[in-house]
Amino acid sequence: MELDAIFTASVFASAIRLATPYIFAALGETFAQRSGVLNLGVDGMMLMGAFTGFYAVFITQQEGTLSEPLSLLFGVLIALIVGGLMGLAMAFVSVTLKAKQGISGIGVYLFGLGLSELLFQQWVGTPKSVSGFPRITFPYLSDIPVLGQIFFHHNLLVYVAFALVPISAFVLNRTTFGLMIRAVGQNPEAADAMGVSVARVRYATTTIGGMLAGLAGASLSIALINLFQQNLTAGQGFIAVALVYFGGWRPWAVAAGAMLFSFVNALQLQIKVIGLDIPSEFAVMAPYVITIIALVFASKRQEQPTALTKPYERGE
């Protein structure tokens, strides 16, 4: 086998894996923002999803109450529920109480950061690993040289994440629900006049966003890294929010941004592995620098939902 062939294939494969949490979280955030809610608490929701999902798997595997596949699905379910509840809370704060979304999101983030760490220290203590989602291999497909390694050696959640991209695009662009989301985010008065409940749509999207953020966290703690530790996400939720801006609120472009970002990340890890003479700090820094540059260019062609961050008040 040739050395550089292995490297490129494994870098691409790990880029795909690393993109999973970003795709989940950023797609969820796309729904919320298209309806006019800026949810900045994504990272906190990811942390809570990551911890509770991990803990559900940890407990059920340790006590042997559930078989391995069932315990993993149970973990996913718990992460979805916890993320959804936090999304619901965020919706209550920003839709019903009309709180400033930027700051309240930071509050939700701090809450998730603190609570996940608190529960982790109290219930688990030190980082322990679980056996997470196994890699799935497909007959024939996985054996294709290079391509098989890049595309067909991943765990279930990776495929779910990528499947969600066309599904999200379809829901947003081709369904009545998607039309309502876009209407509420673009022109809430008109949507209201047409009989669409602005509040209900925003509650729905923010809750969906929370669920996907929870799932994003779980994809780290029970599929990618298979353990939980303090501040596991290290700000990935904020990157996901940036990716939504970068992708211009369109699912395909958002996912492409996630791929680009995680590819840079995978390269960065690779640089460390093969010991290139670049200080590792600069390699770690690179994705963030690129995100800022990407935001500079993304803002030039901005088609931001008009009502983003603006609470809706009915004119009497």
Next chain:
Amino acid sequence: MIVALVLALLVASVLLLALNANPLEAYAAMWEGAAGKENATAETLVKATPILFVGIGITIAFRGGMINIGGEGQMIAGALAGVTIALILGEMRVPPELAKEKGAFDLIIVTCSLIGGFLAGALYGGLAGFLKAYFDVNEILSTIMLNQIAVQMMNFLLNGILLDPAEAGVNNIPKTARLVTAAQLPRLSLPIGDPHLFARTRLHWGLIIAIVLAVIIYIFLWRTSLGYRIRAVGENQRASSYAGINVKRQMMFSMFLAGGFAGLAGVVQVLGLQYRLQTDGSPAGFTGAAGFNGIVAALFGGLNPIGAIPAAAFFGGLLVGAQKMQRELGVPASLITAVNGLIVVFVVSSEIFILQRSKRRVSLQETPDNLGSGGGKPADRASPDEGSG
């Protein structure tokens, strides 16, 4: 504010009960740990100092309609610049004929370091303001990215040219050399009792500097035309630009000042407390999350620099008290991070009630209108409720 606090404490009590801890015991332990003894009070004030600096800066930014989440990165930028200046100037020899004036030289070293720290933080914050003003980059996102970049920059410098020569090769915790005494901020004690109050604690002059600056910034924001312009832009960008205010410049300026205060928080932490810059490599390794806690203190202080003083003392006390609670009841101190988050949510959520009350009188809002309108171009759009209200 009080309602938000009570609600947050209620939720915290539920959490404590869920963790099998008696909330009353927990709060008693926290009070004991935060204010029980002379040293406890001093530690509370020591923790409050960087929070107050950041809180003053956040107040300016939020008043100017800029959501600055970059306190962490700006602290690091300030600390890096400040410690570099202090290390270089600290090496210089005072000419023998001027040895009498040693005190003045020490003052110069400290002043230069503080100014350097302020400027570095200010430029780092101003960068986010610049990107917002001219490229419409959401400042929340850019400051968060800049935080991560600053941490890596710090790790790079502390492992490289700033590394303590004595530590080279050993390299357990990356840190700079210790500052010479001349470059340190003096300890602070009050001439009460014998020995003087706080004489045997880590309390330092940073606290006094922060309090004085809080008063100055209050005057600046409410009694000068420059401060008025910042607030005007925060209240209504469109009206401000019609009134002839250069909105872009004010956006950058408020971020510049906000970053500067966070930079001061960083450099004061080095000069007054640690006497060297060191990190465990994690984002909060140096700042102790003061960049985030400053946001909480600023909101809790009603976005008023004077109000930020008691708010910072309160959150300093929470942090110190939580450590005592962790030791005595075994409840992890990270409870406080969660409580801080709740306080933020409750404070911004309660604005609807304040708003409704004030709408009945004159429509004067508690916080600027543009807060929260993250990446938009608020200047060219009316919010949907403006026309109908």
